[in-house]
Amino acid sequence: MTGEVLLGIRILLALFLYAFLGWAFVTLWRDLREQTKRVSTSRVPPIRIIWQAEDRKNNRQFSGPSVVIGRDPACDCPINDDTVSARHAQLSFHHSQWWLEDLNSTNGTFINQEPLETPTVIVNGDEIRCGGIGLTVGIEG
Numbered sequence: 001m002t003g004e005v006l007l008g009i010r011i012l013l014a015l016f017l018y019a020f021l022g023w024a025f026v027t028l029w030r031d032l033r034e035q036t037k038r039v040s041t042s043r044v045p046p047i048r049i050i051w052q053a054e055d056r057k058n059n060r061q062f063s064g065p066s067v068v069i070g071r072d073p074a075c076d077c078p079i080n081d082d083t084v085s086a087r088h089a090q091l092s093f094h095h096s097q098w099w100l101e102d103l104n105s106t107n108g109t110f111i112n113q114e115p116l117e118t119p120t121v122i123v124n125g126d127e128i129r130c131g132g133i134g135l136t137v138g139i140e141g
Contacts, residue, residue, distance in 0.1 A: 083131030
């Protein structure tokens with residue numbers, strides 16, 4: 001092969017390489033913009049917590065991304081029961097799902113009669129037990 005043919009092939013391969021890199025950069029940029037738009041416009045679906053305490057049915061709805069359940073009156077969902085820790089459990093919304101996490105409670109947190117060891121995704125109708133109090137979760141939307 002002559003020098004001119006090899007130079008032409010090198011230039012052609014360099015053009016293909018730059019075209020591929022440009023295409024990859026544009027694709028990544030579009031995906032990043034789309035994901036940013038999705039995250040910024042995502043909304044937290046309201047969550048309803050229903051529990052029975054002191055011969056009374058309690059029903060509270062929350063629209064924030066985090067709900068702390070506990071005996072402390074400063075908690076988002078205060079439950080006046082000696083078996084519930086001051087800060088017993090936390091419901092938090094991230095990765096487009098509601099998650100339940102035990103906050104090192106004394107009597108433990110259970111989901112559908114199973115002990116909660118790690119943060120777990122919850123769904124509509126799940127039953128949570130904090131100490132001796134049973135709660136039912138309703139996720140709307």
